[in-house]
Amino acid sequence: MIKRIFRxxxxxxxxxxxxxxxxxxxxxxxVPPNTGWWYVFGSAVLVAFMMQVVxxxxxxxxxxxxxxxxxxxxxxxxxxxxxxxxxxxMHFFGASAMIxxxxxxxxxxxxxxxxxxxxxxxxVSGVMLLFITIAMGFSGQLxxxxxxxxxxxxxxxxxxGRTPFIGKFLARFLLGGKTLGGATLSRFFAFHVFFLPxxxxxxxxxxxxxxxxxxxxxxxxxxxxxxxKTYRAEYEKLLEERGVPFWPDAAWRDVVVAVGVVITIxxxxxxxxxxxxxxxxxxxxxxxxxxxxxxxxxxxxxxxxLPRGMESVFMIAAPMAxxxxxxxxxxxxxxxxxHPARRPWAVAAVLMIVLSIIGFWIEGSIAPWxxxxxxxxxxxxxxxxxxxxxxxxxQLFHDKGxxxxxxxxxxGGMRGPDLTLVAHRLSVNDIRIKIANGGGNMPSFAGILSxxxxxxxxxxxxxxxxxxxxxxxSAAGYSNQQ
Amino acid sequence: MATETREPCxxxxxxxxxxxxxxxxxxLSAVAAAIVGIPVVxxxxxxxxxxxxxxxxxxxxxxxxxxxxxxxxxxxxxxxMAWAGVSAMTAAWLRRLDSGGFVxxxxxxxxxxxxxxxxxxxNLFMCPCHGGVYYADGSVAAGPPPRGLFKYPVRVRxxxxxxxxxxxxxx
Numbered sequence: 001m002i003k004r005i006f007r008x009x010x011x012x013x014x015x016x017x018x019x020x021x022x023x024x025x026x027x028x029x030x031v032p033p034n035t036g037w038w039y040v041f042g043s044a045v046l047v048a049f050m051m052q053v054v055x056x057x058x059x060x061x062x063x064x065x066x067x068x069x070x071x072x073x074x075x076x077x078x079x080x081x082x083x084x085x086x087x088x089x090m091h092f093f094g095a096s097a098m099i100x101x102x103x104x105x106x107x108x109x110x111x112x113x114x115x116x117x118x119x120x121x122x123x124v125s126g127v128m129l130l131f132i133t134i135a136m137g138f139s140g141q142l143x144x145x146x147x148x149x150x151x152x153x154x155x156x157x158x159x160x161g162r163t164p165f166i167g168k169f170l171a172r173f174l175l176g177g178k179t180l181g182g183a184t185l186s187r188f189f190a191f192h193v194f195f196l197p198x199x200x201x202x203x204x205x206x207x208x209x210x211x212x213x214x215x216x217x218x219x220x221x222x223x224x225x226x227x228x229k230t231y232r233a234e235y236e237k238l239l240e241e242r243g244v245p246f247w248p249d250a251a252w253r254d255v256v257v258a259v260g261v262v263i264t265i266x267x268x269x270x271x272x273x274x275x276x277x278x279x280x281x282x283x284x285x286x287x288x289x290x291x292x293x294x295x296x297x298x299x300x301x302x303x304x305x306l307p308r309g310m311e312s313v314f315m316i317a318a319p320m321a322x323x324x325x326x327x328x329x330x331x332x333x334x335x336x337x338x339h340p341a342r343r344p345w346a347v348a349a350v351l352m353i354v355l356s357i358i359g360f361w362i363e364g365s366i367a368p369w370x371x372x373x374x375x376x377x378x379x380x381x382x383x384x385x386x387x388x389x390x391x392x393x394x395q396l397f398h399d400k401g402x403x404x405x406x407x408x409x410x411x412g413g414m415r416g417p418d419l420t421l422v423a424h425r426l427s428v429n430d431i432r433i434k435i436a437n438g439g440g441n442m443p444s445f446a447g448i449l450s451x452x453x454x455x456x457x458x459x460x461x462x463x464x465x466x467x468x469x470x471x472x473x474s475a476a477g478y479s480n481q482q
Numbered sequence: 483m484a485t486e487t488r489e490p491c492x493x494x495x496x497x498x499x500x501x502x503x504x505x506x507x508x509x510l511s512a513v514a515a516a517i518v519g520i521p522v523v524x525x526x527x528x529x530x531x532x533x534x535x536x537x538x539x540x541x542x543x544x545x546x547x548x549x550x551x552x553x554x555x556x557x558x559x560x561x562x563m564a565w566a567g568v569s570a571m572t573a574a575w576l577r578r579l580d581s582g583g584f585v586x587x588x589x590x591x592x593x594x595x596x597x598x599x600x601x602x603x604x605n606l607f608m609c610p611c612h613g614g615v616y617y618a619d620g621s622v623a624a625g626p627p628p629r630g631l632f633k634y635p636v637r638v639r640x641x642x643x644x645x646x647x648x649x650x651x652x653x
Contacts, residue, residue: 068567
């Protein structure tokens with residue numbers, strides 16, 4: 001009886017909407033055989049995005065987008081709200097997963113030539129989704145309204161300010177005025193929660209529609225070239241002869257990976273937790289070393305390593321060039337070979353970009369260019385003598401900021417060269433000249449050090465090689481003395 | 483039994499009229515979009531359109547600053563909002579010159595805006611982000627900054643040092 005009523009209700013619904021047939025057709029539409037595990041990343045990104053929507057809505061039920069209150073609310077969510085810390089972690093690692101998976105999906109699509117005819121517009125919508133995803137990540141970092149978020153906002157405004165003609169306008173648009181303050185956070189909130197997600201929804205809908213319209217590309221075969229004149233007929237023939245239904249023949253792999261993504265994100269949120277809240281968002285607190293979340297760290301490193309004077313060009317022109325180039329990829333190469341074995345330049349380009357990003361990322365996580373402000377004065381054991389000029393020189397090495405940029409026996413910053421054995425490389429006179437004149441990344445100390453101070457500092461540096469070997473110890477030796 | 487037949491209520495639109503009606507619909511929609519869109523865009527761009535005046539902020543008695551010293555002074559930014567909380571605060575590095583005058587440097591590195599620190603014993607400003615270094619007079623000593631530290635106008639009124647609180651320095 002109940003079963004019959006339920007069936008009648010379903011039939012009535014279907015007769016009026018046709019949705020069951022529509023989604024049934026979509027799920028069972030034929031796809032090429034043997035798509036394999038390389039084809040799972042698109043759906044994995046979608047699942048990560050859905051997680052972001054769900055966890056984001058939950059967080060938004062508590063979040064207050066007010067510059068004056070958001071920090072206290074974040075403290076409440078993190079330390080007091082039931083499951084608040086876990087949910088923040090899910091949202092953070094969900095964002096990280098989304099960016100990582102978008103990157104992998106894009107590389108897979110590029111290397112397998114899936115962007116070629118007739119899927120050019122799907123590539124274009126994917127490129128747009130990539131940059132909106134990055135914008136979502138950045139605006140999300142700023143909603144973590146602590147001191148790092150404040151300075152990251154200033155940094156972004158400064159970068160936008162380098163845009164020719166409209167730089168100041170863009171910077172003020174970002175800040176919501178001429179200073180950071182009340183209007184800034186609510187602006188980011190509106191973008192992060194309404195505007196950018198709406199764009200993602202629209203573009204994902206377009207992306208999926210095009211997947212259905214043009215079909216999933218068959219795995220590439222060496223020698224099988226894309227010819228726009230014959231492609232559709234060949235594809236239809238392939239589906240007719242060897243096509244398999246998407247559900248469940250191909251979709252089971254997507255489900256396995258999607259569940260893996262959810263479990264991984266939840267595990268990271270549980271065991272690692274969300275990023276620590278920094279100090280309150282007070283722009284007058286200056287003891288801060290702002291750095292972006294991990295996915296933008298490589299770009300932060302690029303900005304540090306660029307030759308002087310190139311930043312303005314690079315900050316604006318390079319991202320623009322990257323966007324234009326990515327949008328042009330399917331225009332320039334929309335036919336021909338798809339298999340990566342027959343496209344060595346495509347493989348080389350991907351390798352070069354990925355290795356560069358990894359290299360810059362490692363460099364950015366070390367940040368050798370940042371002065372080490374927390375370097376402690378050299379210990380008596382490390383100085384290794386009680387000779388007054390040398391001891392005074394060691395103290396000057398710390399007080400004058402040399403130690404923030406230079407290392408002695410493993411202690412100090414990495415901005416400049418290691419000076420443990422500088423007297424091996426330079427004569428006393430050369431050391432004196434270098435300190436006085438500076439150059440490159442080193443300031444001139446001629447107007448900062450007195451004659452006696454310079455003598456003492458040079459005496460200290462020279463003593464590193466004249467002291468007994470045991471006292472010019474290695475970094476490990478220094479660690480043992482701590 | 484007579485069967486009723488439905489008569490067409492009206493003639494189909496002529497091609498010209500159909501084209502006209504299509505264009506009319508687009509035009510009317512554009513008008514509706516403008517009615518909604520213009521105030522929305524104006525509201526969002528409001529902070530850029532409405533002029534915000536710079537404001538003199540007192541940061542301390544002139545006598546409390548020693549000649550040759552550079553100190554961090556905190557003050558409220560020029561356009562604080564009631565709900566801005568601590569984010570309305572800002573700061574400057576105030577230096578009293580040996581001649582008695584004052585110079586106020588923005589705390590923002592001229593490279594990318596990070597907060598520079600004053601190393602009193604070294605007489606240098608250093609930036610934590612990318613290692614920019616400035617001399618005590620704000621000129622570039624080393625690193626990537628393309629120019630020296632930005633300066634705010636300073637004056638002494640009724641024995642109080644006042645800094646002209648203004649926009650985040652962006653060039």
